[in-house]
Amino acid sequence: MSDYFNLENDNTDRVLPYNCRPGTDLISRMVLNDNQSINMLIKVLVPEVEEDHYVATPTEFINRKKCDVLYAPHNPLSTFPPVFIEVQNQVDEKFLVRAIHYSTLIYERYKKRPILVIIGVASATAQFMSMTAPNSDFPFANHIPCIGWAKRCLVLTSSTLKVNEHNTDEELHPLQALGHFICSQSLSMSTLDYGKNDKWVKLLYSIAHANLKQLSGEEEEKLEAISNICSSSQIQLHKVKRCLENGDKVSIEKASSYVDDVLGFLQRQKRKYCETIETTPIEEAPPLVYLKKNRKLTNSVDFNDERNKTELHQFVQRFKSIESGRISWKKCFEQGYLDDVKIIKHFNTSESLRCHYNRFFK
Incomplete structure (x- = not known):
């Protein structure tokens, strides 16, 4: 831009x-x-x-x-x-x-x-x-x-x-x-x-x-995706139909396999186009042994305090998409650390932030 x-x-x-x-x-x-x-x-x-x-x-x-x-x-x-x-x-x-x-x-x-x-x-x-x-x-x-x-x-x-x-x-x-x-x-x-x-x-x-x-680019991509999803599903369903028409045990088992393939394919497309996937999961580092013993809790937060709960809720809501209603937890977590927001810095990952928030507010 x-x-x-x-x-x-x-x-x-x-x-x-x-x-x-x-x-x-x-x-x-x-x-x-x-x-x-x-x-x-x-x-x-x-x-x-x-x-x-x-x-x-x-x-x-x-x-x-x-x-x-x-x-x-x-x-x-x-x-x-x-x-x-x-x-x-x-x-x-x-x-x-x-x-x-x-x-x-x-x-x-x-x-x-x-x-x-x-x-x-x-x-x-x-x-x-x-x-x-x-x-x-x-x-x-x-x-x-x-x-x-x-x-x-x-x-x-x-x-x-x-x-x-x-x-x-x-x-x-x-x-x-x-x-x-x-x-x-x-x-x-x-x-x-x-x-x-x-x-x-x-x-x-x-x-x-x-x-x-x-x-315009987003709309074109959506139309292309819908066309591809329909075409791929149609091809697999025709295979299922032919197998069912044969009626033998091997064909029916094959049809069941094709159905599983279609269901898996549609689930993947749903995640790709309808659900926000922020990052590819990263393998966890080895567990702490020595550092954990020496660590001091410098960022303790009392979540029974209503003020802390309100602050957390208001901060998270700013990263909620108006169109989809989804929250970008990664952006929320990163911005909280950049702004030195204590309530956000209490968490070690965006996933722990998400889990805690959902437990209190959903």
Whole structure:
């Protein structure tokens, strides 16, 4: 994927298909969940944090309500607020009530009031806009007073984003570039009214194009896999049928063997395409004799403590796939060690982490 530091002199016009134009749910989520986009936005919304401090997290809440995009610090002990972004075709009072509800649900999960960015793609009602006011920090956006339910609430619409559309040489603010990218719904940079040469706009089109290419490749691989699975199974089942038609003992035993082959083949394909296999198992090292005697328990954790259980649960949930619902235990384990998270460093392997978590929370 392109890096924004190398995009300033890249004039490639990346064209998106109409059904995947900016502003659609698919492209909005793809772009906003990309790590480069997260770093770009967090740098201006929470400027105190370092790069890669935030990650995209599951957006579905315990009551099955679901916001569009949610970021949170990857370290559960971080004091910085979560950030969520809502992309809505038409913004009105009813939508605002829903967004406020999401804010309360996010507060329940993280015990911190979130920062909210609302992007109105097509329009915003006059009644809704009457509740907003210009924002001094971001002149291309309005804000909504949010005492008690959010730390900050910014609103970007086509009308607020026009603040410097006549100055085509001025570099766009990253948040303004995002709003312009989504609200313009342009299939390529060449059809934009302004911002064609802006590095942030180039980055967003690059991310969208790369993710669509990845998605297209995944779909082609799935179709090819389905075709191969069907063909292989069909060949084996024809063999079974011929054996059963013969009816003798040897043929029936052969048919049974073919059935076993098909069942084994289908099980392997299920693991390959439907289940996450993180790594090939590695042979265990010889058991400890001397080191074990001298080892001191420096990382003891009391799992009867509710705070420890909550911290473990919140950290693990950040590595749960939104699409499949599966948890990447290897990534969770490695990130926990990188971030020096005591609750994760208590475990020696990702497998022991998985087993312990499932015993407590499933």
